[in-house]
Amino acid sequence: MSDASELAPIHSLGEAYLYTRVTPCPLCGGPLDSNEAWFHHDPVRRVLALEIACRLCEAPFDKSFDASGVPEEEFAMLTSGPLAPPWNLPAQVLNHTPDPSHVLDVADWLTLFTVACEEARIAGDQGLDLCPPDRVAIRRMRLVAGACLDEALKFFDEDNDLPPDSAFFSDANRNRFWERPQLFTRQYITDLRFSLMKQG
Numbered sequence: 001m002s003d004a005s006e007l008a009p010i011h012s013l014g015e016a017y018l019y020t021r022v023t024p025c026p027l028c029g030g031p032l033d034s035n036e037a038w039f040h041h042d043p044v045r046r047v048l049a050l051e052i053a054c055r056l057c058e059a060p061f062d063k064s065f066d067a068s069g070v071p072e073e074e075f076a077m078l079t080s081g082p083l084a085p086p087w088n089l090p091a092q093v094l095n096h097t098p099d100p101s102h103v104l105d106v107a108d109w110l111t112l113f114t115v116a117c118e119e120a121r122i123a124g125d126q127g128l129d130l131c132p133p134d135r136v137a138i139r140r141m142r143l144v145a146g147a148c149l150d151e152a153l154k155f156f157d158e159d160n161d162l163p164p165d166s167a168f169f170s171d172a173n174r175n176r177f178w179e180r181p182q183l184f185t186r187q188y189i190t191d192l193r194f195s196l197m198k199q200g
């Protein structure tokens with residue numbers, strides 16, 4: 001069994017959930033079934049283990065993280081259970097430190113910004129059709145979208161408008177940057193953050 005010190009550290013359960021939204025199945029490249037993911041927290045070893053399956057080939061996928069940086073109160077109620085999206089949790093703090101994520105890179109956070117905005121749009125549309133819109137839920141999704149941009153900005157060096165090479169954890173994400181660098185500038189991300197704030 002791995003010791004927490006051998007594992008990649010995470011800062012919150014929300015970060016673990018978002019990891020499952022952008023990580024492909026190692027066997028077929030399909031999406032993981034994030035909404036059926038389970039977590040188990042070992043409070044002695046400070047290890048968070050995820051159990052999840054591929055939505056396409058149904059192969060199981062296990063992943064463990066060093067959870068020593070996750071605030072104690074996140075596990076106060078529950079040490080195992082379904083892994084909930086951060087917008088379903090009372091607090092939407094993904095990373096309370098100034099350090100960038102060790103498991104999600106700058107391109108992942110920009111993808112997750114889009115994911116959270118899309119979730120908010122779907123929730124808004126459903127609310128208008130079916131029942132009074134759950135404005136609290138939509139607001140939480142927008143807060144998570146903003147937090148994703150904040151996480152992307154943590155990778156930038158001071159006085160540099162482009163992210164450093166160390167901000168990319170995979171060749172696939174590095175290639176996305178080379179293809180469309182204009183979507184990765186500090187100014188572009190800051191402008192997105194500002195327009196999100198204006199939406200309230």
Ligand SMILES: [Zn+2]
Binds near residue numbers: 025026028054
């Ligand atoms: Zn698969």
